[in-house]
Amino acid sequence: DTAVSQTPKYLVTQMGNDKSIKCEQNLGHDTMYWYKQDSKKFLKIMFSYNNKELIINETVPNRFSPKSPDKAHLNLHINSLELGDSAVYFCASSLAGLNSNQPQHFGDGTRLSIL
Amino acid sequence: GDSVTQMEGPVTLSEEAFLTINCTYTATGYPSLFWYVQYPGEGLQLLLKATKADDKGSNKGFEATYRKETTSFHLEKGSVQVSDSAVYFCALSDHGGYQKVTFGTGTKLQVIP
Numbered sequence: 001d002t003a004v005s006q007t008p009k010y011l012v013t014q015m016g017n018d019k020s021i022k023c024e025q026n027l028g029h030d031t032m033y034w035y036k037q038d039s040k041k042f043l044k045i046m047f048s049y050n051n052k053e054l055i056i057n058e059t060v061p062n063r064f065s066p067k068s069p070d071k072a073h074l075n076l077h078i079n080s081l082e083l084g085d086s087a088v089y090f091c092a093s094s095l096a097g098l099n100s101n102q103p104q105h106f107g108d109g110t111r112l113s114i115l
Numbered sequence: 116g117d118s119v120t121q122m123e124g125p126v127t128l129s130e131e132a133f134l135t136i137n138c139t140y141t142a143t144g145y146p147s148l149f150w151y152v153q154y155p156g157e158g159l160q161l162l163l164k165a166t167k168a169d170d171k172g173s174n175k176g177f178e179a180t181y182r183k184e185t186t187s188f189h190l191e192k193g194s195v196q197v198s199d200s201a202v203y204f205c206a207l208s209d210h211g212g213y214q215k216v217t218f219g220t221g222t223k224l225q226v227i228p
Contacts, residue, residue, distance in 0.1 A: 004158070041153075041202050041221040048215070056215055090158055101147040101166040101208065104216060106158030 003027050006091045006107035013081060014115050020077045021110045023091030031055075032074035033092040033104065034066060043090070049074055086114045117142045121205050121219035128195055128226050136190040136222045138179075138205035146207040148172075148181050148188040153202040153221070162190075162203070195226045 006023040013019055025032065033056075034046040048056035049068040063079045074091060088111050092104040122137040140148065147166045151159040163172030168183035177192045188205060205219040 041223070043159075043204065043218045043221070045215065092158075101164070103149060103151075103161035103164060104159075106160070108156070108158045 004091055004093055004105050004107040006089075006110055008110060009108065010111050010113075012113045012115065015081055015083060017081050018077070018079045019081060019112075020075055021089055021091075021112075022073070022075045023107060024073050025091075025093040025105070026072065027093055027105060029093035029095050029105070030071055031094050032068065032071070033094075034074065034076050035090040035092065037088045037090060037109070039087070047074075047076075081112075081114050083114050086112055088112070117146065117207060117209055117215075117217045119205050119207055119217050119219035121203075121222050124202075124221075124223040126222060126224050128224070130197055130226055130228050131194045132226075134190070134192040134195045134199075134224070136203055136205075136224070138188045138190065138219060140186050140188065140205070140207050140217075142186075142207055142209060144209060145183075146209050148179070149206040149208065149216070150177070150179055150188070150190050151204040151206060151218075153204065155201070159204060195224070197226045197228055200224055200226045 004025045031050045033048045036044050047066040052068045065077045068074045088109040090109050091107040094104045095102045118141045149164045150162040152162045153159045163174040165172040165181035171180045179190045202221045202223045204221045208216045
């Protein structure tokens with residue numbers, strides 16, 4: 001009965017490869033997010049989708065491309081991986097829209113290591 | 116823009132000590148305020164929240180009061196346990212449109228027996 005699940009949990013790959021991380025939520029939420037957490041635990045928003053529509057697109061290299069096939073899924077594809085992409089990537093979801101007092105629910109993270 | 120400032124860690128306390136983690140914010144409107152906790156190897160979980168001035172959020176012995184006059188939302192607990200060891204994030208969510216949450220940099224708490 002996992003609420004926000006992301007796969008894989010660990011991803012170790014070579015520089016220059018292309019990889020994808022998948023996220024699914026079964027909470028019925030309408031908004032999903034991708035965050036990047038660096039080694040110092042700093043959390044940075046990357047993207048947000050509301051009902052499959054991109055609503056937040058922070059300054060992120062265009063090697064990162066989110067895709068939302070439906071409101072329960074938000075996947076992240078990364079092209080030409082670089083050493084600096086090593087981090088933990090978190091997916092989250094919330095009931096949002098114009099209601100900002102709803103908390104976000106996070107997945108357990110995908111630990112990406114670039115060799 | 117919105118911002119959240121937390122005290123730097125790590126904070127190391129003995130079991131049963133009193134905990135305060137300071138958090139101040141800047142926002143253009145009247146945001147909702149949150150504390151999230153991240154245990155090792157896990158994602159963030161909501162710990163407590165407050166949605167308007169003078170509201171007090173509480174959960175698991177933790178408390179924080181939304182202070183508009185000082186733009187603060189300090190986290191407190193009267194007696195910490197080893198199991199409270201985690202990273203704590205203060206966050207705000209603006210009311211200006213679709214929810215964008217601004218997180219603080221996180222404060223690592225280590226509780227020793």
